[in-house]
Amino acid sequence: MNYSSIKLSNLSLFCLLLLGTLVSCQLDYKFYDSTCPNLTKIVQAGVWSAIANETRMAASLLRLHFHDCISNGCEGSILLDDSSKFTSEKNAFPNKNSARGFEVIDAIKANLEKACPSTVSCADILTLAVRDAVYLTGGPYWFVPLGRRDSLTANESAANANIPSPFEPLENITAKFTAKGLDLKDVVVLSGAHTIGFAQCFTFKNRLFNFDGSGEADPTLDETLLASLRSVCPNKDDSDTNLAPLDQATSSVFDNFFYKNLVNNSGLLQSDQILMSDNRTASLVVYYSKFPYWFNRDFATSMVKLGYVGVLTGQNGEIRKNCRVTN
Template structure:
């Protein structure tokens, strides 16, 4: 089968590897075979787009995964996080959790451009984002999962909704759990989806209080490993100019999607206070221990939680639209 979008490409073997997971016909309102006839090369196009982006930017896998999470948590999975500001609304890109932080918009837009050349006005931006998040995990060493397709793009976005609905690393576990519950996700999903922090980076301001003055005590957070704290203090010195410096969420296997995140929590090496807080609750701590010991269990449960995430508040059928460009409505 030819792949005319990339005429000079020698396709790596990974692009030809089928997913071994069983693919039932449908999940809810979505269909695993939705584009089989209308855009048969879709999965290959998306995988190549993510792979090419990852070659140029090792952080992009985590950014794409985070982008899907931030999209689905604000009024459902409708591609709203991709929209630029208009005269009618302030988009989510400028909300506090996304400002100077959310990344990967150009990757989705580039993939969309290739998809439009192959299958004009067939594939939604939100389906591309959902597939890209799956490919980001797979290309980082994680286990892929079947993705139901057929979502349609929304018409609007809300900066205020993003500020209100997205969890913050400064919030207590109870608040974060409540925001998950508002989207039909439970405590197990909190623990499982937090495992996405096995890849990616965080800006110093999100955890610097743990290094120098934890909760006004004038001392570091006692739940942070001392050797890790020393390294982080070098990366994030106690000056304002260091707030945007970056540190890996998982300093052991920075770019590999695995279960080391949970091992870090057991060893008091969780970077964010909201991550380490999972060890302070008996129910979540028990799950952390399980995932730290059984990587296959984490892979299975992460796949299940990602399917749940991808089905939050979706638009299908005649609702929404298929955007031509992901940053603007048609």
């Protein structure tokens, strides 16, 4: 048996063992090899250009992919604008005025339409772009199974219901992951994406001034970090959209400092710091804070797993010519 056969066998086993009936195992690492051979080069060039222009874009693309997959599956529905038939997921509370990176996907799609018209789905472009965004900021590289097709509609209500909120308890967040075929380990590993990027003040300001309605700061929050955050996010409504780095130490580098921060009570979002409140998740946090290699390896594994959620393949969906509208 040659290497390619082993890889395909492992892929099939991965699908069957990890994701059961939620996955159509019609994705293939070589899906576009003959129909669009320059695909990965075109995507990586587009992502590199976007990150060179704005480092923050790496985290924005990562968030865009997660919000697409966890909402209604990795089928590119988050990329659709409003139409006469549906309301865009961009209007959902977790995405409104915060989801970013659409123009990056548009630019990559335009270049791919020139190279191989009506061939590569927007869902696959986003999945590949996220891999490159992580890699170009210092994170792991992983092979992406391809062959997703694009949805014919968007689902704003699903986005509101399924995307975890920074204010939710751990059990609610975990339930949203498990409903998509993910597990508690994936919760901890994928939360590590917050090693890059920024958050708006309104997502954590309650921890600074009125934690759980107490009128005081969250007692678990490191005092030095508290003082710093209060200077960025004063207790006024007009500071709600100010930005603070999710990782105060290395906000533009994909590393394991997110976990080091949690161990030191310096997690920005309550939904992140809460990982230290459960023995099962806390043990993983401590482990990843000490062993960056294993975090990178497990992050790559969880991202592949996430990329299978709710995919459309075969004759389902379509290959959009423009990621913002259906054909």
